[in-house]
Amino acid sequence: MPAMSFLSDVPSTWEVLPDAFVRGISLVTIPNSGIAPLLQLCEALHSTQFEEPEVIRLRQMAQARYMLQFAASQSPHYRKTLAGLDIDTACASPEAWRTIPILTRSDLQRADPPIFPEYMPIGHQVASEVQTSGSTGQPVRVRKSAFSRLFFRALAIREQAWHQRDITKKLASIRANVKKESRENWSSAVSHIFRTGAYDCLPFVDITEQLAWLAKVQPHYLLTYPSNLLALLNAAAEKSLRLENLIEVRSIGETLSTDLRERCEDQWSVKVSDLYSSEEVGNIACQCPENGRYHLMEENLVVEVLRDDGTPCAPGEIGRIVVTDLHNFATPLIRYDIRDYAEVGEPCTCGRGLATLNRILGRHRNMLRTPEGEVRWPLTGFHNFDEVTPVRQYQFVQSERDLVEATLIVDEPLTPDQRAALEGIIRKALQWDHRLTVSDQCTPLAVGVNGKFEDFVSHV
Ligand SMILES: [Zn+2]
The missing domain is CATH 3.40.50.12780 (ANL, N-terminal domain)
Incomplete structure (x- = not known):
């Protein structure tokens, strides 16, 4: 049975702030009003989890x-x-x-x-x-x-x-x-x-x-x-x-x-x-x-x-x-x-x-939808890109039911061999036999206004 006191169970490096408790009271430990509700909730959540x-x-x-x-x-x-x-x-x-x-x-x-x-x-x-x-x-x-x-x-x-x-x-x-x-x-x-x-x-x-x-x-x-x-x-x-x-x-x-x-x-x-x-x-x-x-x-x-x-x-x-x-x-x-x-x-x-x-x-829009009607979470295979060339960033867009467009951010334009090798890796990871384009550029792809980036986006 876990101990049921939050403050006594926190890691030893966690030191309570000096002004966390009202000073000069011996009868009972009273948290300062600013942190009392938070402390009370921490205490409750410490036991409810179990x-x-x-x-x-x-x-x-x-x-x-x-x-x-x-x-x-x-x-x-x-x-x-x-x-x-x-x-x-x-x-x-x-x-x-x-x-x-x-x-x-x-x-x-x-x-x-x-x-x-x-x-x-x-x-x-x-x-x-x-x-x-x-x-x-x-x-x-x-x-x-x-x-x-x-x-x-x-x-x-x-x-x-x-x-x-x-x-x-x-x-x-x-x-x-x-x-x-x-x-x-x-x-x-x-x-x-x-x-x-x-x-x-x-x-x-x-x-x-x-x-x-x-x-x-x-x-x-x-x-x-x-x-x-x-x-x-x-x-x-x-x-x-x-x-x-x-x-x-x-x-x-x-x-x-x-x-x-x-x-x-x-x-x-x-x-x-x-x-x-x-x-x-x-x-x-x-x-x-x-x-x-x-x-x-x-x-x-x-x-x-x-x-x-x-x-x-x-x-x-x-x-x-x-x-x-x-x-x-x-x-x-x-x-x-x-x-x-x-x-x-x-x-x-x-x-x-x-x-x-x-x-x-x-x-939902990060799922791949195949022409055969299969819907699945795609693997992009980026783990293996480095075997070919350093890929800084990538984004795949499924723009049509049978078309995936991959954009790879690289330092130097891809050679035909590199492009073919990367295409092979992507096809294998996506399990994709349909149309695939692989384009490369040196400028980074923009992230969304919230700073978030999606590496696979489906428009179909
Ligand atoms: Zn667990």
């Missing part, structure tokens, strides 16, 4: 009942879509739950009638609004409550604790929409309660500049997007650059492939831990420290993985992800189709009752 799946499910449905009742009365959108729904019945069984209508991104985007509630429950207030651009250029607006931000922080802290990170070490992050800066602490959720090490941050500048920056900063932890990690690995291999202090790479923002994970582990001898999140609902799943499965953040979200017919996928099956945010009253997201696909996992052997995913596969 509850039995049935208990977790019951808790979820008790909270879902609040959310549905609130949405049905305060949100014009749900007043319409949940009209006539018996909420108690809907929350009483998984079958009944699935009669609740799915919220699509288009519904959310149209927002007619508005989804935002007219009043907030006592103790909740709107704290911020995010506008997500999305890879298909359909922006949606989601308001976040202060409490949902609190949940986000507590889950982020738990993820750090799972991986036993030494938060006194140096963290570097390379990501979109940030400015270059150095700070004295990690400036992340964990820094609200604990003393953290230095933090250096860089936007997506030229890859050579990124490498030079990393060589100077020499971080212990590196946080970045998978596509950027690939570019870094390629550039570092060429310069034989090793990041001597590096302990772990943390990937966010895009789908992390097994290929890339292995490549990073081989080349830099560090582990890669991935976090699956979305701007709309925050952390959805993070990797189990013991076996790499993705644990769902079920205290905050109901996550369903559904087949095309709407029934739940069994372990090993791939389906679309539908999420319900249990705590963000500022924008009720009930059975929201987040448009990602994932493979359902078995219950984890680590003792945590939180359900698992084996892998996250990305968007």
Whole structure:
């Protein structure tokens, strides 16, 4: 049985900030008002993770009942879509739950009638609004409550604790929409309660500049997007650059492939831990420290993985992800189709009752559709490109049912032999006998406005 105290179980390097507790009180330890709710939530999440799946499910449905009742009365959108729904019945069984209508991104985007509630429950207030651009250029607006931000922080802290990170070490992050800066602490959720090490941050500048920056900063932890990690690995291999202090790479923002994970582990001898999140609902799943499965953040979200017919996928099956945010009253997201696909996992052997995913596969538009009618997640074969020539970046676009166009970013124009060799690798990886064009260029491909990049996009 795990110990049930968060603060006594955190890694030994985690030192509580000196002003975390009220001083001069001997009767009881009282956290300062600024961190008390966060600490309380960390404490709760420390024990709920080990509850039995049935208990977790019951808790979820008790909270879902609040959310549905609130949405049905305060949100014009749900007043319409949940009209006539018996909420108690809907929350009483998984079958009944699935009669609740799915919220699509288009519904959310149209927002007619508005989804935002007219009043907030006592103790909740709107704290911020995010506008997500999305890879298909359909922006949606989601308001976040202060409490949902609190949940986000507590889950982020738990993820750090799972991986036993030494938060006194140096963290570097390379990501979109940030400015270059150095700070004295990690400036992340964990820094609200604990003393953290230095933090250096860089936007997506030229890859050579990124490498030079990393060589100077020499971080212990590196946080970045998978596509950027690939570019870094390629550039570092060429310069034989090793990041001597590096302990772990943390990937966010895009789908992390097994290929890339292995490549990073081989080349830099560090582990890669991935976090699956979305701007709309925050952390959805993070990797189990013991076996790499993705644990769902079920205290905050109901996550369903559904087949095309709407029934739940069994372990090993791939389906679309539908999420319900249990705590963000500022924008009720009930059975929201987040448009990602994932493979359902078995219950984890680590003792945590939180359900698992084996892998996250990305968007519907990242699937290959063959003229024969097969639909599958494509392998691009980039692991083998280096046998022919260094490929800095690549993107495959399926523009027609029988046509895939590959664009490879290389330093020197491809020779006919190289092109033929690369075409062979791509055909084999994609299992593709139809039309394939391979073009090369020296200028990098642009990433989306959110800094995200998709290496396979289907337009069919
Ligand atoms: Zn686990």
